Amino acid sequence: MKRGAIKILFVASEAYPLVKTGGLGDVLYSLPHALHHRGADIRLVLPGYRALLRQLEQVRILGWLDVRGAEGIVSARILETRHPDYAFPLWIIDCPPLFDRAGNPYVSASGQDWPDNAERFAVFARVAALLAQDALDLGWQPAVVHTHDWQTGLVAAFLADQPLRPKTVFTIHNLAYGGYFSHSDFLRLQLPGHWWSSEGAEFHGGFSMLKAGIVYADAVTTVSPTYAAEICTPAFGYGLDGLLLSMQSKLHGILNGIDTTIWNPSTDVYLPAHYSMSRILPGKRRNKQALLERFLPHADEAVMQAPLLGLVTRLVEQKGIDWVLAAMPVLLAETDVCFVLLGSGQVAYEQKLTRLAKQHPERVFVEIGYDEPLAHLIEAGADMFLMPSRFEPCGLNQMYSLRYGTPPVVFKTGGLADTVVDTNEATLEDASATGFAFDTPDVASFLDAIRRALALYRQPTQWRRLQQTGMRQSFDWSESADHYLALYSL
Numbered sequence: 001m002k003r004g005a006i007k008i009l010f011v012a013s014e015a016y017p018l019v020k021t022g023g024l025g026d027v028l029y030s031l032p033h034a035l036h037h038r039g040a041d042i043r044l045v046l047p048g049y050r051a052l053l054r055q056l057e058q059v060r061i062l063g064w065l066d067v068r069g070a071e072g073i074v075s076a077r078i079l080e081t082r083h084p085d086y087a088f089p090l091w092i093i094d095c096p097p098l099f100d101r102a103g104n105p106y107v108s109a110s111g112q113d114w115p116d117n118a119e120r121f122a123v124f125a126r127v128a129a130l131l132a133q134d135a136l137d138l139g140w141q142p143a144v145v146h147t148h149d150w151q152t153g154l155v156a157a158f159l160a161d162q163p164l165r166p167k168t169v170f171t172i173h174n175l176a177y178g179g180y181f182s183h184s185d186f187l188r189l190q191l192p193g194h195w196w197s198s199e200g201a202e203f204h205g206g207f208s209m210l211k212a213g214i215v216y217a218d219a220v221t222t223v224s225p226t227y228a229a230e231i232c233t234p235a236f237g238y239g240l241d242g243l244l245l246s247m248q249s250k251l252h253g254i255l256n257g258i259d260t261t262i263w264n265p266s267t268d269v270y271l272p273a274h275y276s277m278s279r280i281l282p283g284k285r286r287n288k289q290a291l292l293e294r295f296l297p298h299a300d301e302a303v304m305q306a307p308l309l310g311l312v313t314r315l316v317e318q319k320g321i322d323w324v325l326a327a328m329p330v331l332l333a334e335t336d337v338c339f340v341l342l343g344s345g346q347v348a349y350e351q352k353l354t355r356l357a358k359q360h361p362e363r364v365f366v367e368i369g370y371d372e373p374l375a376h377l378i379e380a381g382a383d384m385f386l387m388p389s390r391f392e393p394c395g396l397n398q399m400y401s402l403r404y405g406t407p408p409v410v411f412k413t414g415g416l417a418d419t420v421v422d423t424n425e426a427t428l429e430d431a432s433a434t435g436f437a438f439d440t441p442d443v444a445s446f447l448d449a450i451r452r453a454l455a456l457y458r459q460p461t462q463w464r465r466l467q468q469t470g471m472r473q474s475f476d477w478s479e480s481a482d483h484y485l486a487l488y489s490l
């Protein structure tokens with residue numbers, strides 16, 4: 001590590017490949033690495049979930065920190081580990097009563113929020129804030145603490161009053177998840193009384209950990225320029241638009257990048273065939289065949305010829321799953337398309353999709369669950385990718401699909417608007433088109449965009465050009481990592 005390298009403490013509730021529920025996990029792997037490659041000295045703090053601890057091979061105990069929990073003092077053991085995928089040390093907050101349990105970081109097996117989430121992430125934040133002040137005397141004092149989403153919102157708040165403290169940056173990956181808790185949680189956790197105000201963490205009779213992050217951090221970022229503007233409006237602001245508007249001077253929209261090593265069609269370890277921009281067709285065809293054969297024992301030429309529309313998504317309202325469910329029967333009736341969907345989330349969506357797959361076993365392929373290799377195969381094997389999110393802070397899948405020559409069909413919002421160039425006469429002419437974007441939030445417009453995509457798919461030369469333009473886009477972290485470094489030094 002270079003002398004004088006900026007020390008940055010990342011604090012987050014998930015990080016690929018140890019624990020990931022969505023794009024947050026991807027970013028917590030790729031952004032710190034991009035900064036590390038630019039010379040930054042990084043530590044990443046994560047909660048000691050059971051599933052995470054089981055993946056660690058060698059750990060070193062750095063010490064113990066006692067903080068206030070809901071029922072008194074809670075003791076946390078701080079572990080340091082080196083993970084083969086990580087170029088810098090990970091610090092794990094091991095507190096078994098709060099994190100040693102089966103299942104998801106945020107919800108139980110039945111899909112309900114863990115009832116003690118307020119305590120879990122308040123304790124996590126208290127310990128992280130102590131680590132940010134080198135409370136264990138490790139001789140490692142960060143200049144910047146970079147926290148992510150509501151689970152870490154209280155870190156900046158705990159640090160705000162400290163006379164000698166690092167700079168705090170809070171990134172909103174999704175404003176829809178506010179980390180809302182009750183007044184009685186606030187009292188039980190003995191959070192500082194002065195936070196309880198409309199200028200503080202209080203929010204409609206309870207409190208919001210996300211709001212705390214926004215209010216108390218020195219700088220707030222979100223993950224695309226368009227989303228940074230959208231969240232300052234009532235339609236996207238979840239009641240925080242007024243606050244965000246008043247904090248314009250410290251709010252920055254910095255587009256997420258993608259990890260171009262992990263997501264690279266010419267080297268992807270999960271793909272049976274590799275391909276690149278100069279020779280797309282044979283590789284993509286073999287991946288399509290492998291993908292179809294997962295669901296159909298004999299994928300004949302007719303199925304291979306039919307356009308295959310792919311989705312990899314959390315099954316929640318944000319992702320426009322109801323539009324997908326409404327559009328699928330129409331397209332199945334009027335065209336020869338097939339669908340392949342990988343996702344998990346709300347049970348009602350899972351059931352409806354599974355039912356549709358049963359009704360059309362030769363054309364609708366649905367896998368409910370979380371499956372990293374299959375996600376890669378869908379990006380590579382599908383002909384186009386559907387991502388009709390009602391709102392999308394950044395979105396990674398559309399960038400993956402562009403890179404994999406799988407043009408995306410997206411609603412023009414947030415990061416989707418910032419990364420996909422709609423196909424029309426002008427953008428085809430100047431070779432800037434990369435996908436299909438619709439700007440009215442309804443099924444008819446979504447269908448219209450898919451029909452436009454299908455029409456172009458039938459023109460192989462034009463389609464190839466569209467794929468190549470998408471594959472040529474640069475979504476790596478270089479520009480955005482420089483933005484973050486500039487922000488840290490402000």
Ligand code: ADP
Pocket residue numbers: 021022023024026312313314342343344369370371372375394395396397398
């Ligand atoms: P969000 O963070 O809102 O879920 P993003 O597009 O930013 O959406 O990131 C989603 C990430 O999670 C991508 O890496 C995507 O491949 C992955 N993903 C989502 N659902 C699944 C799933 N069921 N199986 C595997 N990967 C998934």
